[in-house]
Amino acid sequence: xxxxxxxxxxxxxxxxxxxxxxxxxxxxxxxxxxxxxxxxxxxxxxxxxxxxxxxxxxxxxxxxxxxxxxxxxxxxxxxxxxxxxxxxxxxxxxxxxxxxxxxxxxxxxxxxxxxxxxxxxxxxxxxxxxxxxxxxxxxxxxxxxxxxxxxxxxxxxxxxxxxxxxxxxxxxxxxxxxxxxxxxxxxxxxxxxxxxx
Numbered sequence: 471x472x473x474x475x476x477x478x479x480x481x482x483x484x485x486x487x488x489x490x491x492x493x494x495x496x497x498x499x500x501x502x503x504x505x506x507x508x509x510x511x512x513x514x515x516x517x518x519x520x521x522x523x524x525x526x527x528x529x530x531x532x533x534x535x536x537x538x539x540x541x542x543x544x545x546x547x548x549x550x551x552x553x554x555x556x557x558x559x560x561x562x563x564x565x566x567x568x569x570x571x572x573x574x575x576x577x578x579x580x581x582x583x584x585x586x587x588x589x590x591x592x593x594x595x596x597x598x599x600x601x602x603x604x605x606x607x608x609x610x611x612x613x614x615x616x617x618x619x620x621x622x623x624x625x626x627x628x629x630x631x632x633x634x635x636x637x638x639x640x641x642x643x644x645x646x647x648x649x650x651x652x653x654x655x656x657x658x659x660x661x662x663x664x665x666x667x
Contacts, residue, residue: 476641484610487598487635491528499532502655506630507534511541513651513659514592521547521560521590524567524575529596530630530655536563547586550576558617560586585620592626595649600629601640604648604662618647626650633657
């Protein structure tokens with residue numbers, strides 16, 4: 471029997487992490503949302519354009535984000551999952567959201583195209599886990615792997631996870647772009663080391 475490759479190892483981790491997220495009590499999620507919103511606002515202070523995401527009910531920040539970003543005074547771009555394909559579109563968040571593909575919320579405004587992320591000084595990226603090198607484990611659809619190809623090289627890439635989702639090492643694939651910071655409910659904002667490749 472051969473060892474599983476990075477993709478297979480990621481799939482196994484995803485299943486376990488998603489189950490753990492679904493089991494979190496509502497009170498823990500609410501406290502986490504307040505904590506990560508505060509840490510993100512402090513860490514993103516001064517950002518001119520922010521690309522972020524709308525957390526689903528299992529993700530840290532649900533119930534507080536993206537509304538909290540209004541306090542930054544920044545232009546906020548949120549993703550729009552297309553009806554077909556896996557290339558994210560973007561729209562400016564002006565306070566209104568509607569349900570989109572997979573039941574995920576997105577802004578109601580005009581679509582700006584996949585390259586709109588290039589304007590972002592910082593990008594808040596979803597993850598199920600992140601390691602000490604900034605390698606993140608997403609949900610497996612590859613939407614953010616494709617989107618981050620267009621993000622500026624000097625953009626701050628930050629992910630938000632629960633405290634127990636910071637791990638020592640995750641399986642890495644060639645397309646994985648490391649994030650530069652992580653926010654957790656009890657640890658706040660933490661800059662991460664780059665693995666250099």
